[in-house]
Amino acid sequence: MKRRLTGPSDGHRVLVPALESVMRLGPGEVRHLHVLRVRVGETVRVFDGRGQEAQATVTALDDLHAELQLGDVLDGVAETPFPLTLAVALLKGDKLVDVVRAATELGVARVQLLVTARADAREIGTQKLQRLERVAQEAAKQSRRTVIPAVLEPIALGELRWQGELYVAQPGSVTRLADALDWSSPVTILTGPEGGLTAQEVDSLTSRGATPVTLGPRILRAETAPVALLGAIAALGR
Numbered sequence: 001m002k003r004r005l006t007g008p009s010d011g012h013r014v015l016v017p018a019l020e021s022v023m024r025l026g027p028g029e030v031r032h033l034h035v036l037r038v039r040v041g042e043t044v045r046v047f048d049g050r051g052q053e054a055q056a057t058v059t060a061l062d063d064l065h066a067e068l069q070l071g072d073v074l075d076g077v078a079e080t081p082f083p084l085t086l087a088v089a090l091l092k093g094d095k096l097v098d099v100v101r102a103a104t105e106l107g108v109a110r111v112q113l114l115v116t117a118r119a120d121a122r123e124i125g126t127q128k129l130q131r132l133e134r135v136a137q138e139a140a141k142q143s144r145r146t147v148i149p150a151v152l153e154p155i156a157l158g159e160l161r162w163q164g165e166l167y168v169a170q171p172g173s174v175t176r177l178a179d180a181l182d183w184s185s186p187v188t189i190l191t192g193p194e195g196g197l198t199a200q201e202v203d204s205l206t207s208r209g210a211t212p213v214t215l216g217p218r219i220l221r222a223e224t225a226p227v228a229l230l231g232a233i234a235a236l237g238r
């Protein structure tokens with residue numbers, strides 16, 4: 001059994017399919033090792049994207065393949081007490097890239113894309129979805145997370161289902177997230193598009209148990225609102 005270490009460890013981070021005694025990497029992560037100028041005999045940190053992390057020694061490396069020997073298992077960066085989901089309306093251009101990157105750094109377990117009445121887009125292409133998945137992966141590496149959030153294909157707002165609590169960013173609400181947040185179950189936060197959710201959409205969500213929350217006296221842009229909500233959660237020590 002490997003010795004568990006506490007605290008962060010310096011060094012490069014590499015994504016692997018699973019923590020095994022011997023791990024073989026494909027071209028994608030091999031390119032990453034070459035970019036980082038890692039050489040045979042050096043130690044890196046490996047993580048599986050599902051919460052496990054360890055040290056590993058590079059025992060073989062060429063242009064297409066690499067082999068790593070598992071070392072000490074590490075205590076990963078703490079996740080929220082229960083999974084945190086961001087449900088966000090589709091946005092134009094590269095705005096979702098910035099949202100997914102920040103959401104990953106701030107601790108979400110998954111990002112659920114939504115089609116709403118005023119959404120800037122009605123669908124998202126396969127290539128853009130794959131790009132968002134890559135952004136989440138790179139952000140997890142950079143922020144030393146051991147979990148890579150899933151980025152889920154868009155669904156209609158009416159199809160959204162959640163476990164635990166759902167908090168909806170809604171201008172005019174008098175409830176602060178800090179006063180309402182309860183970590184006794186999973187948490188989902190939801191933000192709308194430019195122009196916001198319609199009154200009918202908000203009423204439908206609240207009738208199903210959602211809690212509208214305020215983001216303060218100012219009206220935030222659609223790409224700023226989710227980061228503000230997640231930042232508020234991070235400021236509460238989660």
